[in-house]
Amino acid sequence: MDAPLVEMKDMCISFGGVQAVDHVSVDLYPGEVVGLLGHNGAGKSTLIKILSGAYKADSGEIRINGKEVHIHSPRDARAQNIETIYQTLALADNLDAASNLFLGRELTSPLGFVDDDAMEAETRKIMGRLNPNFKKFHAPVKALSGGQRQSVAIARAVYFNAKILIMDEPTAALGVHETQMVAELIQELKKQGLGIFLISHDIHDVFQLCDRIAVMKNGQLVGTARTTDVTDDDVLGMIILGKCPEGAIPGPGALVDDTVVG
Amino acid sequence: MSDTALSGPKSPTARNLFAALQLDTRLLGMIGAFIVLCLVFNVFTDGRFLTPRNIFNLTIQTVSVAIMATGMVFVIVTRHIDLSVGSVLATVAAVMAVVQTDVLPPLLGLGNPFIWILAILVGVVVGVLIGAFQGWMIGYLGIPAFIVTLGGLLVWRNVAWFITSGQTIGPLDETFTMIGGIGGTMGETGSWIFGVLAVAAALWLQVSSRRRKAAHGFPVKPGWAEVTMGVITTAAILAFVWVLNAYDIPSARLERIFEARGETMPEGLVMGYGIPYSVLLLIVVTVIMTIVARRTRLGRYIFATGGNPDAAELSGINTRFLTVKVFAIMGGLSALAAAVAAARLGFSTNDIGTLDELRVIAAAVIGGTALAGGVGTIYGAILGALIMQSLQSGMAMVGVDAPLQNIVVGTVLVIAVLVDIIYRKRTGD
Numbered sequence: 129m130d131a132p133l134v135e136m137k138d139m140c141i142s143f144g145g146v147q148a149v150d151h152v153s154v155d156l157y158p159g160e161v162v163g164l165l166g167h168n169g170a171g172k173s174t175l176i177k178i179l180s181g182a183y184k185a186d187s188g189e190i191r192i193n194g195k196e197v198h199i200h201s202p203r204d205a206r207a208q209n210i211e212t213i214y215q216t217l218a219l220a221d222n223l224d225a226a227s228n229l230f231l232g233r234e235l236t237s238p239l240g241f242v243d244d245d246a247m248e249a250e251t252r253k254i255m256g257r258l259n260p261n262f263k264k265f266h267a268p269v270k271a272l273s274g275g276q277r278q279s280v281a282i283a284r285a286v287y288f289n290a291k292i293l294i295m296d297e298p299t300a301a302l303g304v305h306e307t308q309m310v311a312e313l314i315q316e317l318k319k320q321g322l323g324i325f326l327i328s329h330d331i332h333d334v335f336q337l338c339d340r341i342a343v344m345k346n347g348q349l350v351g352t353a354r355t356t357d358v359t360d361d362d363v364l365g366m367i368i369l370g371k372c373p374e375g376a377i378p379g380p381g382a383l384v385d386d387t388v389v390g
Numbered sequence: 391m392s393d394t395a396l397s398g399p400k401s402p403t404a405r406n407l408f409a410a411l412q413l414d415t416r417l418l419g420m421i422g423a424f425i426v427l428c429l430v431f432n433v434f435t436d437g438r439f440l441t442p443r444n445i446f447n448l449t450i451q452t453v454s455v456a457i458m459a460t461g462m463v464f465v466i467v468t469r470h471i472d473l474s475v476g477s478v479l480a481t482v483a484a485v486m487a488v489v490q491t492d493v494l495p496p497l498l499g500l501g502n503p504f505i506w507i508l509a510i511l512v513g514v515v516v517g518v519l520i521g522a523f524q525g526w527m528i529g530y531l532g533i534p535a536f537i538v539t540l541g542g543l544l545v546w547r548n549v550a551w552f553i554t555s556g557q558t559i560g561p562l563d564e565t566f567t568m569i570g571g572i573g574g575t576m577g578e579t580g581s582w583i584f585g586v587l588a589v590a591a592a593l594w595l596q597v598s599s600r601r602r603k604a605a606h607g608f609p610v611k612p613g614w615a616e617v618t619m620g621v622i623t624t625a626a627i628l629a630f631v632w633v634l635n636a637y638d639i640p641s642a643r644l645e646r647i648f649e650a651r652g653e654t655m656p657e658g659l660v661m662g663y664g665i666p667y668s669v670l671l672l673i674v675v676t677v678i679m680t681i682v683a684r685r686t687r688l689g690r691y692i693f694a695t696g697g698n699p700d701a702a703e704l705s706g707i708n709t710r711f712l713t714v715k716v717f718a719i720m721g722g723l724s725a726l727a728a729a730v731a732a733a734r735l736g737f738s739t740n741d742i743g744t745l746d747e748l749r750v751i752a753a754a755v756i757g758g759t760a761l762a763g764g765v766g767t768i769y770g771a772i773l774g775a776l777i778m779q780s781l782q783s784g785m786a787m788v789g790v791d792a793p794l795q796n797i798v799v800g801t802v803l804v805i806a807v808l809v810d811i812i813y814r815k816r817t818g819d
Contacts, residue, residue, distance in 0.1 A: 182704055203706035218704045222697035222764035223690075231694055232705035234687050241685040249606045 131194045133158045133323040134292055139178060139188035148174045149185075150347040151380055156292065156323040161314060163338035163355075164327045165367055171347040172327050173215065176294050179325070180212040181205035192292070203232075211290035215297045215327075217281040221270035225262075226251040228269055229284045254283045258313070274301040282310070286317065293317065293324045299333060311337060331360055345370045348381025416758055416813065420773050427777065431784035439784055442637035446663060448779055449634070450571030450734065453668045454479075454727040455746060456775035459753040460679040461723035463771045464716045466754055467696040469763035470528060470535035472717065474542030475724045476746035478520050480550035482728040486513040487559035487738030490566055506566035514725040520546065521721020522714050529713030543747065551740060560737030570733030574667040578635045581664035585631035592623045634669075635662035668730045672772070675726065680768045692716060697764035752799075753778055756806045 132155040141149045149171045156162050164172040177183045179190065181202040190197055192208050199205050205212070212218075219228050226247040235250070237243045248265055255262040259279040269277055278301055285293055295314075299307045314324060314337055328334050334341060335355050343350040343366040350366045353376035362373035372382035431439040438444060458475050465472045490509040498505060524542055528535045561567075568574025576584060596619065603610050611619075639647075639661050648655040683689040695702040695709050703709050727746075732738045757774030759766030781802060785795045 180704075181706075201706065202704050206706060212704070214704065216700070218698070218701035220694040220697035220701050220764070223694055227690060227694070231690070231702070232707055234690060236687070241681075242687060242690055245602045245606050245608070248608065 132156060132191075133160075133193060134179070134325075135189075135191040135194075136175070136179065137189045137191070139175060139190075140186045141174060141178060141183060142186060147347050149178070151188075152344065152347075152349045153379075154342050154349070154352070156325060158291075158321045158323055159318050160340065161318060161324045161326055161338045163334040163341040164325060164344065165329075165331075165334065165341055165363065166344035166350075167367060170344040172344050173296060174347075175344070176212070176296060176325060176327060179205065179292075180210060180294055206233075206288070209289060209291035210294065211285035211288060211292070212294040213281050213285045213296060213298055215300070217277055219269045219277060219281060222268050224266055224268055225255070225272075225280045225283075226265065228280055229254075229287060231284075233288065250287070251283070254287050255279065258283055258286075259309070275303060275306040278302055278306070278310075282313065286313075291322060293322050294327075295324060296327045297329070298326070299328070299330070307333075331363060334363070335360065342379075343367055345381050349379030350381045351376040351378045353377065414767075415817075416810075417767075417770065417773075419813070420756075420758070420770065420777070424773065424777050424780070427780055427784070431780070431788065434788045435784070439787060442633050444783075444787075445633050446572075446637040446666075448776070448783060449669050450666050451783065452772075452775050452779040453571070453666075453672045454731040454734070454743075455749045455753055455779070456672055456772045457675050457723050457727040457730065458720075458746065458750040459757070459771035459775045460675055460768050461720040462750050462754040463679075463757075463759050463766040463768055464683075464692050465535075465720050466751075466759045466761060467763055467766045468692055468713065468716050469696055469699070470713070470716070471751065471761075472524075472535065472539045472542075472720050473747045473751075474524065474539040474546055475720065475727075475750050476743040476748075477543050477546035477550070478517060478721060478724040479728040479731060479743035479746060480740075481520065481546040481553065482513045482517045482725040483732040483738040483742050484550040484553040484559065485516050486510065486566075486725075486729060487562060487732060488553060489513075490563045491559055501564065503565060505563045506568075509563065509566060510725075510729050513729060514722050517721040517723075517725025517728070518718045519721070521724070522718040524721070525714035525717025528717065529710035547744075550742075554738065554740070556740060558737050558739045560735075562732060562736055562738070566729070567733045567736050569667050569671060569730055570736070571666050571668050571730075572663070573733070575634075575663040576665045576667070576670065578662045578664050581631045581635050581662075584665060584670070585628055588627050589624045592627065593620055596620055596623070631665065634666075635664050637663050639663055668734070671726065671730065675723065676768055676772055683768055688712075688715065693764060749775075749778060752803050756803060758810060760810075 134156040135153075136155070137153045139149050139152045140147070152171070152175055154162065154164075154175070164176065166172050174183065178185045178188075179199065181199045181204050184200055190199060197204075197208055199208070199210075220231060223231070226244065229251050230247045235243045235246045237246075251265065255265075259276065262276055262279060264272060264276070269280055272280070278298070282298070285295075299310050302310065311333075314326075317324065326334070326338060328337075338355050340352060340354050341358075341363060342352045343363065345367070350370045351372040353362075353366075353373070357375035358373055362376070365371045365373060366376070370381055370383045372378040428440060458479070462472060462475070486509045489512050490505050494502070494505045494508060520542075524538050527533050527538045575581075596616065600610050600616060610616075641655075641660075644659065644661060645655050683692070691702060691707045691712055694705070695707060695712055699709055728743070731742055735742065753775035754766065754771045755761065755774070756777055757767065757770030757772070759771060778799065781799055782795060785798060790798070
């Protein structure tokens with residue numbers, strides 16, 4: 129088997145005495161989709177924000193392609209080809225699609241000025257692939273529909289040759305048709321060998337899209353499992369009760385005979 | 391919206407005319423309001439408001455506040471405020487006055503041609519440092535901009551007092567006073583040359599922008615719309631130059647100028663003032679600030695941060711350092727405004743720039759800068775400053791009582807913002 133693309137080992141972070149992420153270890157292989165599941169406040173978004181550079185972990189080790197890396201800022205994460213689609217989308221509402229797509233990585237002319245026309249041309253190209261109906265290239269993104277905004281955020285993540293993609297609730301704001309488009313996109317990116325962390329509340333989505341799942345509860349890892357080895361009910365049990373079924377690998381947060389292991 | 395308008399029929403109909411020109415309707419509304427204001431004052435002053443002389447005076451009175459208003463746009467766009475600009479102006483004016491009257495003459499000799507530029511350079515450095523320091527407290531220490539600059543309002547006003555021991559410093563260097571306004575103008579020929587160069591630059595920008603768009607295969611405006619825009623721009627620039635040239639230098643003053651050069655004035659000679667150097671400075675500042683806002687990463691990050699600070703941060707933008715830069719720019723522009731204001735008076739006084747912070751903020755806000763952040767234009771702020779100044783000097787000319795003048799200005803500020811809010815709601819902009 130290949131070396132894992134991403135290994136997060138013993139990650140810990142706390143905010144004012146609350147242990148938001150408590151000794152969590154997860155990994156991700158190339159061409160694999162790993163679903164992160166758990167209640168609101170289980171710590172999945174926080175864990176993922178450590179990888180994307182938004183938060184700095186208190187302790188733990190991140191390895192990418194087997195090499196230890198230090199991610200202190202979103203810039204560091206981008207340098208490792210980690211791209212993130214945030215739940216809030218993280219778009220500057222007052223700017224147009226092209227400005228958002230290239231925010232922080234603007235194309236510039238030889239004189240160092242921002243080259244809006246070149247960026248618009250690139251934006252038209254990638255949007256033509258992702259969302260051919262997208263026409264509002266000059267409107268600020270706040271004038272766009274939820275689906276259109278989502279496609280801008282997705283375009284930003286996939287445009288820059290990401291190796292590792294983090295998707296935080298990518299389909300929460302989308303209709304049936306657009307959700308299907310995202311599913312197809314994920315399949316295509318998998319084929320290209322990307323590793324994808326997918327945060328979702330939709331069990332159906334997770335079983336359709338993910339190869340493995342990792343369930344968190346109260347900041348701890350309940351367990352990880354292949355989606356082929358567990359059932360819907362097993363996963364719900366992991367999320368709600370923290371009960372690790374057979375076929376899953378228990379983590380420190382798993383219940384064994386109604387007591388926590390760790 | 392603009393895309394569909396462009397693919398529509400090419401012939402101009404009333405409905406798509408404005409859409410095809412792709413004009414900023416907010417800007418049009420502001421220009422319309424400004425024109426109505428000028429016409430009303432012109433009627434009430436029996437035609438004295440729209441004379442070359444008064445227009446000339448209006449432009450030079452607006453420069454100091456307008457220069458600072460361009461910087462205030464960046465400050466407000468990033469969701470901050472700067473209440474200290476009037477006091478920073480006073481401190482910098484005091485520094486520049488002391489440098490050119492006390493420090494440099496013994497070193498370089500009185501009347502040395504480098505005194506003015508050195509004084510301004512020192513002033514700009516001081517302004518940038520003060521601004522950067524305030525920006526550092528706001529960005530890195532997390533003190534709200536309102537508090538930092540409210541403190542600055544008190545501190546810098548009185549630092550100025552200590553620098554000058556409360557005295558009025560002057561007279562200032564003769565070359566230095568030329569950037570104050572009427573004391574230094576480009577003359578008729580110089581102004582026409584500038585006007586023609588400006589027209590050439592504007593048209594070249596228009597053509598090259600169209601070419602670039604066409605090269606990428608984007609929809610472009612119909613040809614007639616481009617021509618109309620070009621004609622409007624050209625007419626506006628040349629009309630501006632013509633008006634400033636039409637204000638003649640009084641013959642007595644002209645005689646003195648010739649005497650000073652040791653020449654005699656030819657009989658019946660008439661010379662216009664032309665564009666004042668202070669207005670030239672404002673034009674240069676406007677062009678540079680507009681380029682920064684629209685064509686540089688710095689400008690893009692300023693607007694992105696104003697629109698969504700979290701998104702900017704997650705995109706790898708160092709929003710703290712950005713705050714320092716924005717306030718440093720504001721400080722530098724306050725210094726330039728200080729040079730113009732002090733040069734216009736010929737002295738540095740204790741109360742120089744008093745209440746300027748309010749005029750500057752009002753100019754930016756009337757010009758369409760939203761206090762919620764993320765929205766604002768440089769040209770809007772200039773127009774806002776012009777509207778404020780026209781209101782005040784127009785009312786003074788009409789003979790409105792001083793207290794009533796301020797009541798009107800205050801009311802206009804609030805109504806302008808209300809109209810802007812209604813406009814944004816209607817257009818969903």
